[in-house]
Amino acid sequence: MRFLWKSVYTFGLCGLLCFANLANAQTQAPPKAPAKASAQTATKPAAAKPVPLTVPQLKFEKYKLDNGLEVILSEDHRLPLVAVNLWYHVGPANEVPGRTGFAHLFEHMMFEGSRHVSGSSHFHYLEAAGASDINGTTDFDRTNYFETLPSNQLELALWLESDRMGYFEPAGCGAERATPELGKRAVWRS
16 A cells, blocks of 8 residues: 555656646746847838638529529539539428427428339439439428439439429329339339
């Protein structure tokens, strides 16, 4: 026991000395520079002027379609990609307190098929066209769906989103659905 006490005491004393040396080194004044001519010390160098921040300007067009949808279009031709991001102004803010979760559930259900695109085919069509970043999110007052794909596939993305918007069908309804390839008709049953 006595050995343990001496070890702790010695270790603590060494730690205290190290701390004191460190504190002393930080509080010492830096060595003084040799004195300069009085003419040079009388004027201080001018402070550098802050560079004004330049906010990049994004050019965009905003217009409203006949059906009430608002479109914001921003073109950037540096990459042959297109990003489609569709926002619905609905989220938990529109739900009854104590009975929330419907907006998030509905976000997931919107990936479960529509009249013309069955089940998870929405993902399959986009992935086959080279899409990435396919998803949806729900926040307090909005739900959105998005995908990024080669720009020559914009029509496919808009068609899939419009079909989901206009022809959402609950799973298990057994409705007749048309696939986009050549207008083939098929009956899907869950």
